Amino acid sequence: MQWDLVCNNAWKMPFSMSVYFLGVLTGSFVSGVLSDRFGRKAILFVTMAVQTGFNVLQVFSSSWEIFCLVNFLIGIGQISNYVAAFVLGSELLGKSIRITYCTLGVGISYAFxxxxxxxxxxxxxxxxxxxxxxxxxxxxxxxxxxxxxxSPRWLLSKGRVQEAEAIFHHIAKTNGITLPEVLFSDLELEDIKDKNIKSFSITHLIKTHNIRSITIINLIVWFILAIGYYGLSLNTPNLHGDDYLNCFISGAIEIPANLAAWFFLQKFSRKLSLSGSLFFGGIVLFFVQLIPSSISILATMLVMIGKLANTCAFAIIYTYTAELYATVIRNTSVGVCLMASRLGSIISPYFFYLGAYYEFLPYILMGSLTVFSALLILLLPETINFPLPDTIDQMQRMKGFKNAWNHRYYLNTNETTTEVNCMAIKKEEL
Known part of the structure; x- marks a missing residue:
């Protein structure tokens, strides 16, 4: 084996994966801040170039240390373009197609x-x-x-109204709709400028009690989700059967998982869909320890079902998190949540080393954490049938931690000129 990654050096294999996830962690933070400052599109394409370029350079790694360094840089590029693309699509599309994009579009493309x-x-x-x-x-x-x-939402949040109007007109023309030449009155333009021209930093994620509560819960849930998802994915070679076939099945299982996420988001509330998926996945992992070694294929099936539920939850939480936060901090919030998930992914390669103490300990721990996260989700506000908030003001009208058990959530859509114009373009409320 190249670089002698066996015996006393066996630790280097999972460590190289942890270094990659450390890059992903860094990229999750950096890309969110940069994307909110310089735009979704610019950061998307720059980081795609970073990922592709360093992927090629990694081929020429002369040592394990160089390989790890380049792996770190690839991680930065990979997650940065993923976050930027996700948020850009969420802000460009109407509510019905947004759900399809976030689940079937992103998820199934990843699965293929x-x-x-x-x-x-x-x-x-x-x-x-x-x-x-x-x-x-x-x-x-x-x-x-x-x-x-x-993203026209981002352009408006930066006061670049003419560019946003041009995109609105292009979208309207594509959809066969005629819009008035002037979409915003002087009063509306002044209102947009007053509300959105200033920059919003990461501190706005913890500035008020409601937003702070939402952020803390999201960070915990994303962290646990990553441990489960990457732990189960990276453990695929240790399962019974052919490595290549197991890896293929592990990828294929994400197609029904994303289809299920799309169905749940269409038919049920966000909280019920996410909490239910997590609870089911956690319970399934508990049953792995009950399977006799003589029928290990059944244990493999349960692990795949657990991964299906975990993947379904991952698809839902992207949509849910994007809907919880205002446009001016949406990319930053998704980036910070991804940072929390990458902390989980960094330790996930070592999670199954706990099996040396007790074979089923990793599954018991993952099952327990997943069920715990399912309960935490019930404390978050519901976002179904509400327009995306554009400002911090609108976001704070969503009742958060203290009132999560009632349904008095509302947003004043009349205050959001973006929603009104997008509604005209899409013939539906965002």
Whole structure:
């Protein structure tokens, strides 16, 4: 094995993955702040270039240390473009299609990429050639620069009204709708400028009791979700059966998981959908310890079902978190929540080392944490059937931690000119 990653050096294999997730952790914070300051589109394409470029450079790593350093930089680029793309799509699309994008669009695309990996790896056994081949896929993004617009919500939050109006008119033309030449009155423009032209820092995520409570709960839940998701994913080679087939199934299971997330978000409340998925996934992991070693394939099936529920919850929480926060801090909030999840992902490669003390201890711990997070979700506000808040003012009208058990959540849509115009374009309330 290259770089002698066996015996006394066996710890280097999971450590290299932890270094990658450390890069993801850094990128989660940096990309959120930069995207809220410089725009969703610019950060999306810059970080995609970073990821693709360093993927190619990693092929030429001369030592394990260099490999880890480049892995860290790849992690920064990978999560940064993922967050920027997710938030950009959430802000460009209407409510009904937004849910489809966040679950089926993002989730199933990721699942196909996941399934593609073991198929390519089966035929290309050299890790350098495999990495180089997969890196070339990143070049597909270049022509998309001319087709993807900037978020009009972000433009309005920065006072760049004319650019936002141009995008509104383009969207309206595409949908066969005629809008008035002037979308905003002088009074509305002044209101937008007063509310949104100032910069919003990460401290706004903890500035008031309601927002602070929402943020703390989200951080805990994202952290636990990452431990479960990446712990189960990285443990795939240790399951019964062929490694390539298990990896393929682990990716394929994400398709029904995202379909389930889409269905739940369409038919049920956000809290019920997310809490139910987490609770089911946690309970399933408890049952793994009850399966005799003689029928290990059944244990593998339960692990895959647990991963399905965990993946479903991950798809839902992206949508839920984006709906909880105002436009001016939405990208920062998603980035910070991803930071918490990456703290979980950093320790996830070592989680199954606890099996040395008791074989089923990792599953018991993951099951317990997942059920705990399911209960925490019940303390958050509900966002279904409410427009996305654009300002901190509107966000604070959502009743938070203290009143999470009643349903007196409301937003004054008349104060949000963005919602009114988007409603005209999409013929539906965002």
């Amino acid at each position: 990429g996941y399934m593609f990996l073991p198929l390519v790896a089966y035929f290309i056994r050299s890790w350098k050639m495999l990495l180089f081949t997969l890196s070339l896929v990143g070049l597909i993004y270049i022509p998309l620069w001319w087709f993807i617009p900037e």
